[in-house]
Amino acid sequence: MNNFPTGPYASIKIPDFRLFISSRFCITLAIQIQSVVVAWQVYAITKDPLSLGLIGLAEAIPSISVSLYAGHVADIMQRKKIIVTCISTLLLCSSLLLFFTLDIGAGIITRSVVPIYTVIFISGIARGFLTPALFSFMPQLVPRELYTNAISWNSTLWETATIAGLALGGLIYGFYGITSAYTIDVSLTLIGLVLAISVGNKPLPEITAEEGVVEKIKAGLRFVFHNKIILSAISLDLFAVLFGGAVALLPIFAEEILHTGPIGLGILRAAPSIGAVCTAFYITHNxxxxxxxxxxxxxxxxxxxxxxxxxxxxxxxxxxxxxxxSGAFDCISVIIRSTLLQTLTPENMKGRVSAVNHIFIGSSNEIGMFESGVTARSFGTVRSVILGGFATLLVVSVMATFSKSLRTLQRVQ
Structure with a gap:
């Protein structure tokens, strides 16, 4: 007889999982507040669409660079220690952004946004290590039978934090100023760190037999590229996120096309997550x-x-x-892909497989921001988003035609 909780709220009845998703909620809330404020701050200084794309590039380059090694580390070291170290680094980065807004540090960014990009670069390294550690630590907190339920709740709270964070970022920045926004960012990151420390330690699964770092990383790559369902799913989302998103250009849409200010930007940034959180909550029950x-x-x-x-x-x-x-559609694809990765990947390889997924999906968000900035400068804001949407439809058509294993997939667990 199973001795784990059942029902739509099963996974959140487990104390360590509650602490885990609460920590991630606070960190996500802080990151989203920061993303709105940084984007508005950089665009206010430069008035250049490309500068918005460079924010994503500044994070994607280090994140991609360390991702495969980070996945290896997540499979051979205590994942909780990695998570705590990464959140501590994010706390330092948030504190530096706050420092730049104070009288003593404001002069640093008077003539250049390079210091802001530098901080984002450092945070990119931390998030490159954090992502595979989070992915591989979560299934250690719940029974395998509750993976889909845990992923759905994890997505629900992540999307809720995104909604609140993006809206709060615009509201706090619009009504109380940039220093207050970064102060909230720092406070939430600190709370997330305390919650992460409170999660119980979990033993690592047995380490795979490959000799050396390079061979272990190669083993993770081989697993992904030899599994047609996983490869098709993450490739599909890679190109959709790379070409189809308009998030990086929302400050331009908000100011020049829809004629709204920071508050409107916060609402627009939160809109995809409104659809996503409703969809994730529905999938939790259905x-x-x-x-x-x-x-x-x-x-x-x-x-x-x-x-x-x-x-x-x-x-x-x-x-x-x-x-x-768009958020509702995206949420469904995220839940399907995440469940596939968790259920089809061995426990002692989840860090490395997550790292490959992060390169395909996570960093494609930031590279997509850069691509959006480049195409917006070359073709105009509206045309660049239209081209990206049609590119997404083309990718779906190609994948539906050539990936029978994905097209005929029935269950994800």
Whole structure:
């Protein structure tokens, strides 16, 4: 007889998992507040769309560079220690951004945004190590039978934090100023650190037999590239995120097309997560039990359509609705892909597989921001988003045609 909790709230009845997702909630809230404030601050200083893309590049380069090694580390070291160290580094970065807004540090960014990019670069290193550690630590906190439930709740709270963080970032910055926004950022990161420290230590699974760092990393790569379902799923999201997103350009849409200020930007940034959190909560109570592959393909295609229509919209409320819909589509693909990775990957290889996934998906968000900035400068803001949406639809068509294993996938667990 199973001795673990059951029902839609099963995983959050486990104390260590509650602490884990509470810590991630606070860290995500802080990161999203910071992202809104940094984007608005940089664009206010430079008035250059490319400068927004460079924010993503400044984080993606170090994150990609350390990711494979970080995955290896997550498979041979206590994952909780890695998480605590990374959050401590993020706390330092948030404190530096706050310092730049005080009288004693304001002169550092008077003529250049390079110090801001430098801090983002350091945070990119920390997040490169944090991602595989979080991914591989979470399944140690719940039974295998609760993976889908835990992933759904993890996504729900992550998206909720994104909604609150992006909205709060705009509201706090708009009403109380940049120093107050960064102060909240620092405080939330500190709370997240305390909660992470409170999670119980978990033993590492048996380390795989490969000799040396390089061979262990190669083993993780071979696993991903030889598993057609995992490779197809993460490749699909890679190109959708790389070409289809418009998040990096939202400050331009908010100011020049939809004619709203920092508060409107915060609402627009939060809109995808409004759709995502509602969808994640629904899936928690109504798990996907069949046609998972077709649902995944349809949702990525729906995301691309939303981006095209968003680019054409000049009405704030229509744009808001389309961003909400895009978040709902994206959430479904995230839950399907994450569940596949957790259930198909051996425990002692989850750090390395997560690192590959992070390179494919996580860092493609930041590279996508850079791509958006480059194409916006070359073709214009609206055209760049339209082109990205059509590129997403093309990728879905190609994947649906050539990846039978994904197209015919029924269950994710």
């Amino acid at each position: 798990p996907i039990t069949k046609h998972a592959g077709k649902i995944l393909l349809s949702c990525v295609g729906g995301f691309g359509v939303c981006m095209i229509l968003f680019a054409l919209s000049t009405n704030f409320w229509l744009s808001l609705f389309l961003l909400i819909a």
